[in-house]
Amino acid sequence: MSTLFDHDKPIYLQIREKIEDQIVNDQLKEGEQAPSTNQLVSFxxxxxxxxxxxxxxxxxxxxxxxxxxxxxxxAEGAKGMLVQKRKDAFVDDYIVGLVREAEKLGITEKEIVQLISKVKRSESE
Structure with a gap:
């Protein structure tokens, strides 16, 4: 088995995610030919x-x-579908928990936005 894969996740899902990433990142554009199964097997x-x-x-x-x-x-519209799917997953995986924890801690929406801005600034420096 290739060392390019995470052992904690099924390889078929990782192959799928690699292709999805290529579409989202515009390495594979709508209407373009994707790598064949044989090419992926060989690679x-x-x-x-x-x-x-x-x-x-x-x-x-x-x-x-x-x-x-x-x-x-x-397919046409593939990038839009993938971006929307990832946005939905982002909300479920990160935002819902963030909002719940912020409520427990008494952090306001305004404070959350300020904290996010602060983190983004420090990441870009």
Whole structure:
């Protein structure tokens, strides 16, 4: 197995996330051909079924589509769908907990915004 993968998460999910990242980061644009299953198998030195599982999930969600005999392509609107999905996950994974903890601590919305601004400034320095 390749050392490029995190052992705590299924490889097919990591393959899927790598392709999603390429779409979100504009390395793969809508309408462009995505790497083939065979290319990914060869590059990562992993099982064909593992790669296919990740790719097929993206096809089922309408992120990629197959052109028979040609390959996989990035669907129109794929980037927007992925960005929205990640924004929703961001709210669920981070914002909900942040708001709940802030309420417990008596931190106001204004203070939260100030704290976020402070962190962003220190990160950019």
């Amino acid at each position: 990562y030195k992993i099982n064909h079924a593992t790669v296919s599982k990740g790719i097929n999930q993206l096809v089922e969600e309408g992120i990629l589509f197959k052109k028979r005999g040609i390959g996989m392509f990035v």
